[in-house]
Amino acid sequence: MDYDALVVGSGIGGMESALKLGDMGYRVLLIEKEASVGGKMVLLSKVFPTLDCASCISTPKMAAAVHHPNIEVLTYSEVEGIARDGDGGFRARVRQKPRFVDESLCTGCRDCESVCSVAVPDEFNDAMVSRRAAYIAFPQAVPQKALIERAGTSPCSFDCPAGIRAHGYVALIRSGEYEKAFQLVLETTPLVGSLGRACYAFCESACTRGDLEGSLPIRRLKRFVADRHYAAETPPAIEIPARNGKKVAVVGSGPAGLTAAWQLARRGYQVKILEAASEPGGMLRLTIPGYRLPVEVVEQDIANVTALGVEIETGTRVESPEALMQQGYDAVLLATGTPLSSSLGIPGESLNGALDALSFLRDMRLGEAPNLHGKRVAVIGGGDVAIDCVRTARRLGAKEATVAYRRGREEMPAHRHEVRDAEQEGARLELLVAPVEVLGDESGAVTGLRCIRMTLGEPDASGRRRPEPKPGSEFELGCDVVIAAVGMSADTASFAAQLQLNGDKTIAVDPQTMQTATPSVFAAGDVVSGPSDMASAVGRGRRAAAMIDRWLQGNELDGAGFDDGLAAVSKTEVLARQKTYARLEPAEPGVLLSAAPTDFAELEPPLSEEEARASAVRCLDCGVCSECQECVSACPADAIDLDMRGRELDVEVGAIVVSTGFKLFPADLKPQYGYGKFKNVITATQMERLLAPTRPYNTVLRPGDGRMPERIAYVMCTGSRDQTVGNPLCSKFCCMYSIKQNQLIMGVLPLAELTVHYIDVRAVGKGYDEFYAQASAMGADFVKGRVAEIRETDEGNLILRYEDVENGGAVAEAEYDLVVLAVGVQPNREILKLFPGGELAFDDFDYVDEVDEDLNPARTSIPGVYVAGSASGAKDIPESILHAGAAAAQAAAHLEAMRVSS
């Protein structure tokens, strides 16, 4: 047996049972689902009728429970299920949720909280004020340790192939921390500006706000911080790490190569990039047209890499990785992309005017574009490169620019907005046609393209419907230039003797480690995957760098983790957090398209600062924590551990005490009282917080406008003794806590008028009736009769319509500044799952049934399982403590019986 007793729940009842059992010498496991022990009592203002400070009474017990030598406490943990074993004991499965903070290191300084970029309602203050995603539950929390609320990885971050923490930089922009947002992206890749313009923004497709009025402009937000950083007269210097004495050669300077070089240089490697072209940047500089990505931005991004001491040698074509190793490099990364255009495979491709897409785009970027003025251009293909070609052709003066694609519009692999923009710039789509022959005249110049009409058949391996030629449908498309944009491939022929290649000429690597069959040679980017996109290439470059680092440090690569984040949080879960959503308009795209574009000026305007922050504030904080890393940087104890994961443990115990407390009635289920709608209608638990020493406001104020209320009404029995909400039971202590609050308010607001609308006051307990009389003598006005409804005035005051039983039963109305709903209690139905076998009996109202309540209090339907406190029905604090003592005695008796019989 691991423990003698398991106590579930650490409110006043659970703590009392655990302490009593521990004092008797039994080993106790105390499980608490919240981040602190103490339950509801520690959050009260004072207790009745003594008006002792609730915190002052609770905290010694909390500390005693946590530090008791016979009690082990697991906070932020839940019991998932309990089953009987064959020996009279039990097996329980406990799930300990990750705090993402190492409790042994955390000093409770709250530095993480002060820099956290995410604000959420503070449930420990009944949502009257904010807390942060990184937080300590409340000032008296035991243990006084921080935790980070994480529901999962936000979909925007999860879906980014580059591994950029999109939610993180969005949250930092919302906070006005623009440079920190830039630096967060820079941790992943140096290509902040390029990705901010030309990434296909998988993040935006995943954005939960897209299910409402439209996703955030996450890519443009990245551009916003990049533009600000690069525009600064003195941008923050990049810290150059100390060299570790090892050298890595990176072949290719596209997104994968530049990112890998950046990551390796930051780890202290001496990195040299070898680039075959005359300029660095790969597809960023040589393929993507300037209207999407200005070359100046590419150069700014590349400067991030060279600032770390990375050397870039252009005009150097590497044909042998082995030769590089012989030059003294410790590892080589091949990131040469897919620089070869696929041919059409039809007659006439060698005619003058028949071009391949990559050469065409490269010539354009290097200022060597052909003169297309007045010409007719046909681009073959349906991908983004084809669209880049046709839009470039329009800018170079083509009078006709046609995309000929063998499938339909829906099947085009190009992004829809690119296709739409191309059409707005005058490009024409010729769909369901395939080229048969490039036609030319006697001088060898292109004169047209013979095509055949296609029809779509069954889906092929790609999932798209297979195009099939229509017999006899050939026709001639007149054109002067034909550009083939039907695919790209790797240029790896020279590596074939040393490395294993795939059938499509890509380099064969272990997909987890990016290592080739030659251990010191790694490969990443499109030369491995085939043609992809910038963000995916960045992601593979990062992975390769991490693996090269592991390998060069002598660590095993097998099983090495990389970007092992939390699973993506479900959008359904995110959207269920709010009852309503205001419509927050997305930023205007603002792209100004011309039907006849004449230059390569950038099309997309930047976001203004106001637009950027207004856009960022639309973020729903799906994962709650944004992973902005601010807490990691701020923690002086290095206690933040975002890689922490939860654990499950199975324990064997001899007895169980269920002390899971109660739930409060949701006041909005009485809509006639206006809770959640009228700003100055609050619950009595909210008033408890306003009266507590650790209150959310500076004193008792109206939530609607911050004014001190002068006329306050209490509505008793809200959600209790009320058949209309299915709860005929009396909540037992609402009368007394309302009377207590009346007395406390009169202390805080001596001139306030207090009125209590009640059915009857139940003051059963030592000193309770005297306490009631005292409140009355102090000036609280008790009006017998139900409140029918509450209305709100323009000033935020509340008009109560009520029955006045003691004045002839008349229906009357009165106006108040603030109304407090004395909400009743309900059973905590979460305990229904504790015993999946169903043996634990509940009464008609779902409280735990005490099967022999008169003679054996706390005993349940299962021998060895006992109930303490309000889990078996409403009890005030003294009753709960007495009941918990009974449960401990019963559990001890059971344990002794087990011992004797064994």
Place this chain on the structure above:
Amino acid sequence: MSRDVREIVREEQWMRPRILEALASGPLTVPEIAAAIGRPADEAMFWVMGMRKYGYLHELKEKTGDGYFRYETPAGSAS
């Protein structure tokens, strides 16, 4: 219609510089802050109290004649 509390609270860091700017000219009540930033008083209440919790502002001891506290920045109290 009132907005969801979660939605209002999310805007705290966005509103913070606006509120601090409003307080730059002197202490204000919650309705005055709300008017200065052009947002409802009940929403401003969340932001002001959140900023109070995290030390960006605090209340003056004396309340106004109509029962409001005025709030100022720590810099305001130092001057």
